[in-house]
Structures are given as structure tokens and as C-alpha cells.
Amino acid sequence: MSRRRDNSEGPAMRPSGAGWPQLVSLAGLAVVLFFSIQNWNETRKLQTTLGERFGAVDSRLTQLATKVDQAVRQAPPPQRGPDPNKVYQVRTDSAPSEGPKTAPIVIAEFSDFQ
């Protein structure tokens, strides 16, 4: 307890020195607080902008996907050669052929040697 008393003698020194460190640390705290708040604000702003951007990108992607789907649906099925439901005119008069000229069935064969 006697030590405490010793310390309690300190206040006599206060006006000259003990106030400054406290002030400085208070100021430091204020600065830190200020920057944290600012930082937090910036982060929030950034998050909002990013959120908006992602939203925009997302909706654009959805639009694109619908367009692609529509295009795929509207596109005609890939044509693989002549239409098997059609009747084509194939010139066979001068082609090398086997069988009577007046045959009711004529098969034209497009082919190659190899």
C-alpha cells in the first residue's frame, strides 16, 4: 500500500508530462478508427458495385442462353444429303447402265473407284 501512496504522488507531475501519451494514444485510436470506418465503407461500396456487376453479367448470360436456345430450336435440322422423302430427277440417259432402257425401275448409283 505504501507503494500506491508513492504513486499517488504522481499527479503533481501530470500537467507537465503524463497527459501527452494519453492524448497521443487517443489520437492514434481515433486515426485507426477513422481509417477502419473508411475502409469498411470502401469495402461496402466495392461489394455493392461488384454485386451490381455480377447481377448484370448474370442477366446478360441468361439472355444469351435463351437466345442460343431459341437459335438452336429455330435452326433446321442438319441436312445430311438429299431428302429421302423427295423424288429427284437424275439424268441417266448417257450414263453407263445395265438393264433395258425401258425398265420401270431405274437405280442411279453415284459412286467412286477407291
Place this chain on the structure above:
Amino acid sequence: MRIAWKHFPLDFHAKAPLAHLASAAANEQGKFWPFHDKVFGAQAKMDKDAYLQYARDLGLDVKRFEDALNTGRGKAAIDADVAEAKGLGVTGTPAFFVNGKFLSGAKPFSEFATAINAELTRLKIPIPAAAQQAAAGGAPTAGG
């Protein structure tokens, strides 16, 4: 029934153009099909010497045959067939048209029989029993 040959040498078959020219040269002398069979019978040999040998084997006028080959006499007819094929939308071989109806690729015999029988029905020509059986998937029988 008549089978007509239409030239369609595919672009990526390097040896096809000469083979088609040679077959056209044989056709000049009325020997297209025997020549065709020779070429298909020996796919490995597809050069000018082989074609000249086939021409000799078939009793053709070899000088005329060689002249047709050298001057490319059949080229116009071949090109016309290719243009016609492309106009019809044909992209691969073999491609068959049964009375103008398209049958693509190497189809089983029964598909030809079906297509032919459909045409016979349309033309009100009686279908032989063997042909009906063939269309149903049965093997072609002798005399059918």
C-alpha cells in the same frame, strides 16, 4: 430394272480421277461394266499400267483407250456427274436413287427391295413373291 452409273470421285481419293477417266474410256468402247468389275476386283492396283492391262484383257482398242486417257476425253462427263451429285446434295458414296428416291450409303439388300417394291406398287406392277420376301429381310433366293 436398269442400273445407271454416275461418276462421283471423292476429293480425298487421289487415285479416283484416273480410275474414272479409264472407266469412261472403256465406256467409249461399250465395256464400262467389265472394266468396272476389274477395277473393283483389284483395288490395290490403281495406276495407268493396270488400266492398260485391263483394256488389253477386255479386248479393247488399247490405242484408242490410251488416247482417251491421255487427252482426258471422259472428263466432261465425269465433271457433269459430280456437278449433278453436288446439286442433289450428295456428299458421300455410294449414293443411290431408286426412281429418283434417295438411298444413302451401303444399305442392306432388304432396303433396296423395300424401295423397289414401293415403286412397283406405285406403278401398279405385281411384286414377285421372292421380292416380297427380300423386302421382309430374307436373303435373295435363286431365280427370285
